[in-house]
Amino acid sequence: MFRKHRKMMAYMLALLVFTTYVMLDTFVITRVYGDASEASANHAGPGNHARPDSSADTSGQTVSSSNSYSDGNISITLNEYRENDTTIYVADVQVSSPEYLRTALAYGSYGRNVTAKTSEIAESVGAVLAVNGDYYGAQEQGYVIKNGELYRDTAVAGHEDLVIYEDGSFGIINESEVSAQELLDQGAVQTLSFGPALLSNGSITVGENEEVGRAMASNPRTAIGIIDENHYVFVVSDGRTSESAGLSLYELAEFMDSLGAETAYNLDGGGSSTMYFNGSVVNNPTTGGKSTKERSVSDIVYIG
């Protein structure tokens, strides 16, 4: 029987080997294509980020508690909301300059399957506040601009990106309509390529039945929005648990709208959704809903 079918068995073996390679290439094999340049490198934030549990400093220096942080340039207030059977964490951020709104790559390196926990990346760059980013490393296409440096310029037709410009303003662009180099020329310092856009010019831009990757369920979510000049909101919701059901994209958009955001963008959600503040993870990241565990991600957005 084996002699009769040996050609087919040999082919099936080759098919198995190739399939194994594809899965390893997708999920396991690390490929580093470059390191963040010195100019745009993950830098340690201002060195005076004292983060005691509770402290009051009447000299106007750093004041930090479990739900607030303030120094001469950064002011963050953390609040918890309860909407749609879901706990939502909102960090209201005001900065003196948009230079304090940055992104960071896992291990300071650009590549595929180069990942680390949001809290680890945040700690490595001295972030006061951080959320997971767009997980650029899971995709093979889509613009990647981090801290003014272009890492990938292959467009995904029709894909919406969030662009953060050097003046701190937000913009929603379509990768079919503008190149990555043009964005750089226009002053873009960050692109986030996950989506979709939730709000643009104060209007909800996501449909009630729209979802990411054909997901029609409520999930943990991460989003970022701008309220006005140098005034941002970082939002993370729990989900997939009995305590928190999670949000649909439309519910997330409505919530961002209720916060007063003018432009808001959906970042990687599900098990990736993580908010780090003052040295600890404040939400309950989970992939399957059975245990709280941070997922390793390829990048973060942070204040620091």
Next chain:
Amino acid sequence: MYISDKDQDIRKAFTYLVISIVLAIAGAVYEHFSFGVWSNFMVYAFMIPLAGGTLPYMLRYLVSGAKPRKISAAGWVWHSGIATLTVGSVVHGILAISGRPNHLTIVYLIAGTALLASAAVMYVISNKGLSEGCAGPSAR
């Protein structure tokens, strides 16, 4: 060598049917645990062995009956093509659900299509040779 494949066709059709059913169930279970994310490649992967295996073998059984057919390599090439497309569809579905596409999945489509096309050509040539060479002693 010429041999009746009537029973073989039924067996192969049934085997492909079982594979299709297993794929349909496996796909449904996978998507049940995918937090509402689904992929058409995963949902409809079972259609490949169903349409590419069960259906043609059943049709050949019904149309050709006990007509002698030459054993050729077209059979295993066809099976390999169906397997390639099916595995490719499942892999593409898994990657789509995980949100991590991989350009390598195009290889499944190219290889599977090439194998099916080759098998079809081999089958036609093989059976053309059969019809020309088996006219029987009375033709001479």
